Amino acid sequence: MNTLQKLARAQKGRFYSLYSLSIAFGIIVVAQAYFIVSIVDDLFLGEKSFQQVIPFFIGLAVVLFIRALLSYSSGQIGVKMASVVKSEFRKKLLQAYSGQSILTSYKGQSGKKVSVMLDTVDEIDSFYSKYVPQRILSTVASVIILIAVFSQHFYSGLIIIITAPFIPLFMAIIGMHTQKKSEEKLESLNTFSGRFLDTLQGLTSLKLFGRSHHYKEVIRSSSLHFRDSTMDILKVAFMSSLMLEFISMLSIGLVALELGLRLVVFQQVSFFTAFFILLLVPEFFHLLKELGSAFHAGRSSSGAAAKIEEALGEEGKKTSWGVEKLSNNRVEVKLQGVGFSYGEGFALQKVDYTFPFIGQIAIVGRSGAGKTTLLHVVAGLLQPTEGDVVVNGKNRNDYEEKEWFQHVSYITQHPYLFSGSIAENIALGLKVNDSDMEEAIKKANITELVESLPDGVNTVIGEGGRGLSGGEKQRIALARAFLKKPSIILFDEPTSGLDLMTEKLLQQSIREMAKHALVITVAHRLQTIKSADQILFVQNGEIAAIGTDEQLRTSVIGYEQLFKKGGEVQ
Numbered sequence: 001m002n003t004l005q006k007l008a009r010a011q012k013g014r015f016y017s018l019y020s021l022s023i024a025f026g027i028i029v030v031a032q033a034y035f036i037v038s039i040v041d042d043l044f045l046g047e048k049s050f051q052q053v054i055p056f057f058i059g060l061a062v063v064l065f066i067r068a069l070l071s072y073s074s075g076q077i078g079v080k081m082a083s084v085v086k087s088e089f090r091k092k093l094l095q096a097y098s099g100q101s102i103l104t105s106y107k108g109q110s111g112k113k114v115s116v117m118l119d120t121v122d123e124i125d126s127f128y129s130k131y132v133p134q135r136i137l138s139t140v141a142s143v144i145i146l147i148a149v150f151s152q153h154f155y156s157g158l159i160i161i162i163t164a165p166f167i168p169l170f171m172a173i174i175g176m177h178t179q180k181k182s183e184e185k186l187e188s189l190n191t192f193s194g195r196f197l198d199t200l201q202g203l204t205s206l207k208l209f210g211r212s213h214h215y216k217e218v219i220r221s222s223s224l225h226f227r228d229s230t231m232d233i234l235k236v237a238f239m240s241s242l243m244l245e246f247i248s249m250l251s252i253g254l255v256a257l258e259l260g261l262r263l264v265v266f267q268q269v270s271f272f273t274a275f276f277i278l279l280l281v282p283e284f285f286h287l288l289k290e291l292g293s294a295f296h297a298g299r300s301s302s303g304a305a306a307k308i309e310e311a312l313g314e315e316g317k318k319t320s321w322g323v324e325k326l327s328n329n330r331v332e333v334k335l336q337g338v339g340f341s342y343g344e345g346f347a348l349q350k351v352d353y354t355f356p357f358i359g360q361i362a363i364v365g366r367s368g369a370g371k372t373t374l375l376h377v378v379a380g381l382l383q384p385t386e387g388d389v390v391v392n393g394k395n396r397n398d399y400e401e402k403e404w405f406q407h408v409s410y411i412t413q414h415p416y417l418f419s420g421s422i423a424e425n426i427a428l429g430l431k432v433n434d435s436d437m438e439e440a441i442k443k444a445n446i447t448e449l450v451e452s453l454p455d456g457v458n459t460v461i462g463e464g465g466r467g468l469s470g471g472e473k474q475r476i477a478l479a480r481a482f483l484k485k486p487s488i489i490l491f492d493e494p495t496s497g498l499d500l501m502t503e504k505l506l507q508q509s510i511r512e513m514a515k516h517a518l519v520i521t522v523a524h525r526l527q528t529i530k531s532a533d534q535i536l537f538v539q540n541g542e543i544a545a546i547g548t549d550e551q552l553r554t555s556v557i558g559y560e561q562l563f564k565k566g567g568e569v570q
């Protein structure tokens with residue numbers, strides 16, 4: 001609970017308001033008992049008239065109103081505290097997820113991440129909306145009630161002091177179990193969400209391989225596991241409420257017995273005192289019981305906080321960035337002894353190469369040779385584990401992240417298209433005028449495609465760009481690049497599946513781009529390789545040779561074997 005406590009204390013104003021409200025609440029509870037006892041005592045024993053006790057009735061009504069107001073206000077403060085902390089956690093998680101290295105972000109299931117961000121963060125709500133206000137209220141108000149009881153009758157106070165500690169003791173025992181169970185519950189909820197989204201995304205593959213039934217069972221058992229762990233928590237909650245009720249009932253009974261004997265048999269206390277104490281004791285134990293239930297909810301929140309901290313701790317090796325500006329439009333990228341390792345197995349070996357300002361560079365090699373890894377290192381998505389990426393004479397890590405990415409566009413094999421219109425997908429939030437949009441569309445060779453659609457550029461394409469072919473998606477991504485006009489375009493060419501026409505259109509667009517920028521392509525097509533100014537031939541994580549297609553064909557063993565009959569790189 002430490003992190004959650006710290007975050008609660010950080011909201012000093014609200015924290016102290018809760019204390020003030022609790023002091024007022026304690027006084028109000030005592031005043032309420034006083035007014036009730038005075039009314040009963042005066043009316044039945046003092047034989048006063050109804051008119052004479054009217055001031056007490058008014059006092060009681062005012063006190064009841066203030067009591068309701070105080071309870072409402074402390075609840076509201078708790079809700080506000082919770083909303084501040086929850087939005088803080090969500091912001092941190094979002095920053096952590098978006099700032100993670102590409103390797104860390106690929107790890108884990110998306111559904112699980114969404115569940116942490118939404119459900120797990122929601123779980124901490126009860127710590128602030130229930131536990132914190134109740135803890136302050138119960139401790140402060142119960143002390144005030146205890147002082148009132150002691151002031152009237154010492155032995156009743158003593159019985160309360162002896163029996164009351166059983167409640168916190170019991171709460172501590174319950175609390176130990178609850179946090180663990182709550183962590184288990186959240187883990188199964190996150191796993192369930194992760195599996196669900198994963199299965200939903202891979203539904204087509206599962207259907208095609210006739211395995212959808214198996215996965216239905218996987219989801220079913222995952223959901224049953226979540227149900228069982230929720231029921232486990234509820235079981236503990238019910239047990240804990242029952243026990244708290246039992247302890248407090250016993251304690252109230254003891255005080256009542258003692259007071260009854262003193263009042264009726266020994267006649268040592270007045271009716272006023274006995275009744276006053278008998279009204280306050282249940283209030284005292286009610287506060288402790290409420291604390292017990294709130295404590296249970298608070299422990300569940302601790303489990304959630306632990307899960308969030310775990311998610312925030314998944315740092316991974318990020319690319320580090322500096323504060324330098326990269327204003328120059330001409331960007332020269334130099335790889336100096338650059339190496340990268342995923343930890344075990346494959347490693348990119350010391351790469352030395354200076355890219356030209358403008359032109360087309362192709363990266364070729366067998367599958368698994370390290371082409372994409374090299375592209376990711378150049379893109380700034382992976383931080384080299386050795387050597388430096390030097391940009392315009394300075395280490396790239398010295399530049400601001402935003403500055404670098406302003407100069408780069410990366411067109412992957414499967415570009416992500418958001419749910420929205422084609423225009424929105426091309427602009428990606430940029431404010432663009434119609435003629436710029438038209439030009440980008442023309443250069444990316446999608447004019448015909450756009451014109452064939454019912455609403456032109458305003459046609460809505462589904463989540464993930466459903467309804468468009470792979471080649472069309474890539475051309476939309478190219479249009480993004482034409483609009484952005486970056487200095488460096490990284491292009492992961494599709495391995496297969498493009499018809500001749502689409503291939504030609506893509507090649508045309510890339511050639512157009514290479515007139516004004518540096519285009520680095522992970523190339524799989526002979527045509528791209530032939531038109532490249534220079535080719536980096538990658539073999540086992542090393543640049544084995546550099547040259548034009550002609551040069552490499554005559555001088556490098558293993559280069560020619562890369563090509564299949566159809567002209568595609570294997």
Ligand SMILES: Nc1ncnc2c1ncn2[C@@H]1O[C@H](COP(=O)(O)OP(=O)(O)OP(=O)(O)O)[C@@H](O)[C@H]1O
Nearest residue numbers: 103342345346365366367368369370371372373374
């Ligand atoms: N996240 C990762 N963690 C560990 N190893 C990885 C990771 N990504 C890739 N690898 C390994 O690194 C090696 C190079 O992968 P890379 O994707 O760079 O190859 P490639 O030349 O682009 O292959 P292809 O043409 O098939 O896409 C492969 O052996 C691959 O298994």
